[in-house]
Amino acid sequence: MSPTISLPLNELRRRFFAGQPLPGQALPPSILHSWQRCRSLGLPVGGLGGERLTDRELRERREANADWLEAARPALAGLFEQVSASGLVLVVADRRGWILDECGDIPSLDKAERLALAPGMDWSETSRGTNAIGTALAAADCARVRGAEHYLERNRALSCAASPLLGPQGQLLGALDISGPGRKLGDAQWLALLAARGQIETRLLEEAACRGWRFDLHDDPRLLDSPAACRLAFDDDGRLLAANRAGLALCGLEPDGWQARRFAALFGQSLEHWLRRHGQSVGLMEIGARRLSARLRPPPGRPAAAAPAGRPMPEPRPPMPEPRPPMPDGLPGSLFPTALKLLEADIPVLLLGETGTGKDRLARALHAASSRRTAPFVAVNCAAIPEGLIEAELFGYQAGAYTGASRQGSKGRLREADGGVLFLDEIGDMPLGLQARLLRVIQEREVTPLGGGAAKGLDIRLVCATHRELRGLVAAGSFRADLYYRLCHYPLVLPPLRERGDVAAIAQTMLDGMGAARRGIALSPELARAFRGYRWPGNLRELSNLLSTLLALSDDGALLDIGHLPAALREDMAAQGRAVGDQAVAELLRRCGGNASAAARALGISRSTLYRRLGKTAK
Known part of the structure; x- marks a missing residue:
């Protein structure tokens, strides 16, 4: 990779507009691509001017966007409180880049007005060049534009951050923007803008999906109700009604690229089949190489166990007894x-x-x-x-x-x-x-x-x-x-696993608790020795995950050996080495309370061999 060459932004602008090549990575890719788009449109650096919408035209645009503007009002009020005290202006634009509203303190609004950053003005890229609102809408992605990164010379006094706003079917609704002097626009305001966007999109999604089946997916089952989860909504026929940003990405849909997908086409099974197998419990869904936790919930007011309207109820499954949590193995007795x-x-x-x-x-x-x-x-x-x-x-x-x-x-x-x-x-x-x-x-x-x-x-x-x-x-x-x-x-x-005595014995006990004894599955002596010599950086969780995976992959009666382990783990064990030196033997003897027999069993050697390593005479 070639090193990044740092040049003053004014020099980069001079070279760009002179048609000279720029050093690699000298500009953020989003800014460079926007400059290139603006130049290809023939937009002069001085701008094209632009007239302001009449009061009637502005009112009509606001009415056309009234549904999402109303839903956005609470979040915008909270965002305004966070940015106005910093001398910044909050701007709301429609999907074409026309400013619908703005708010801020009086001095900030006066400065924005002088730059034409005001309701009724067009801030699309085609009109104003590279700017946070227009660039975010053109790229359908977040944009931050600081000072001379703006395409137009007159906007160099501004620093702006904007995010496109997506509807519940991935449609581009408009953009939220924070603008003001560069020194006042920092990461805190940027994060506040993203949080407000999330609140608005969540509210729109809930309104659109209020009569649908809600399907949440995440790598971590504890985060199924969090904003980070993939959230989808389906009607009774399994047709996709709405999705959040993560859900759109999961379905392979781009912003403004909505398609009427079905549950069965997305997940390889019908909505009724999932309901019959899992009800409202958390289940596992494999999507490509990803293994996600998922949960399906009925529409509000629908009985929890109800099938989709007009469809037969699935056969009820007998409730599974809640498993008692296993005790951590090998803990000190007290x-x-x-x-x-x-x-x-x-x-x-x-x-x-x-x-x-x-x-x-x-x-x-x-x-x-x-x-x-x-x-x-x-x-x-x-x-x-x-x-x-x-x-x-x-x-x-x-x-x-x-x-x-x-x-x-x-x-x-x-x-x-x-x-x-x-x-x-x-x-x-x-x-x-x-x-x-x-x-x-x-x-x-x-x-x-x-x-x-x-x-x-x-x-x-x-x-x-x-x-x-x-x-x-x-x-x-x-x-x-x-x-x-x-x-x-x-x-x-709680001591780490490597300090809990015989790891192989702990592993076999855990295996038996997972049902290995009923299936006749056990550790081979070779694998037991490998377990005893490994340091287990992931501790009990690493061991438990490994054992449950080995059980799932093994036939009944299998004797688990080194060959059953994942290649990466075999390499780690080989790199660490399984030979135990005299110092480690002495340490293990200490952990076993001086019990030579217990230490020898943990090492898989005889008592005489243990004493020989310690330079003692067996008694």
Whole structure:
């Protein structure tokens, strides 16, 4: 790859308009392509002028876009509050680039007016050259244009950021734009614009899909209700009604490229077949090389188990018993009883350990063994929820508490756990501003939803977990010391898998728990030795995922050996080496409490060989 050559933007403009070649990667590709489009149109650098729409013409354009403008109003109001204080202008344009509305403080509006950035003006690329509104609409993609990146000389005082707005069938509706002096337009305003766009598109999607079957897909089943999920809506005949941006991409549809796809054509099975197999439960859907979690929900007001209208009901399946969460294997014997005593005494349980050591399994096992086993267990991954949503997710909100909030409000995860156990996973990743509210809830045992309302009493037992070093976070100022000391009564450390004794024995126990014993599947001695010598960077999660995959691929009666492992894992094991030196032998003996027989079994060698390595005489 050739190195990027940095030249002043004025020099790049001079070379471009003189027809001279530009160094590679000297300009963002979106800007260069826009300049090339404008030049191919013969647009002069001074612009073509352009008349303003009459009041009647502007009113007609607003009426033609009234449906989505009305839906956008709450989100735009929230976005305006965030950008106006920065001396910026919020602009809304239709799909052709005609400005429908703008808002900002008076000085900012005056400056925008002088640049013709005002309602009734045409800011398409064909009229104004490279600019955030016109370029975003021309490319059907987000655009940021700063200073002299504008094609027209007169717009060099502006910096702009814009995003096209898509309807529920991928149609291009218009654009949202933030404009103003370059120094005032930063990443915070850009993110606020994208958030407002997401709220508007979500609201439009919900309105269009209110009578359809909702189908959500995501790599992570915990994020099926998040804005990041692929969201599709189908009618009773399995015809696609609406989709969000991620859903359009999943279906291979470009903006403004809607096609009447069907559920069966997209996923290789009918909507009724999915409903018969999974109901409203989460199932797996394979799409090419991707394996996604998916869930189908009926239209509002339709009975949960109802088939599509006019179709026979699927045969009900007997309910599957909810599996009890497996206990993390190889834990120190006193760890689980200690944690359970803390939980029952209403002392926060803080679980520490590397990623994949089974902290979530232990939390579920504590709930299942506690006096609150019949009450709710609510798990919240503090690292998986977007920072802007986690406060509403935890504490709930009143109807209308913020732009895009559900009309019914939400009780929040804290109140969902009332009477039971709340598990806050990855507590070390909780935003600093939210930690003070959590501390107050723990101390006062009541929660106040966003948007006001009376405080609600709360009765929960708390389990927290993190792989982060909390004391270091406290010292760095990214975790509150008062919350740390409120949670850290008696922290419990889950050791990594490599320190839990005989990994092969743990693996065989896990296999048997997965049904391997009934199928006659076991580890070969060769594979057992490989397991004992490997460091397992992914810990228990890595081992569990590997074993479940091996079971799925193996025939009954199979003896699992090295050849059954994925090639990448075999290479990792070979690179690491399976020979254990004297120092490692001594360390294993220490972990086994000086029990030479147990250490020898873990290494797959005799006691005499173990003593020989240690330079001792067997007794």
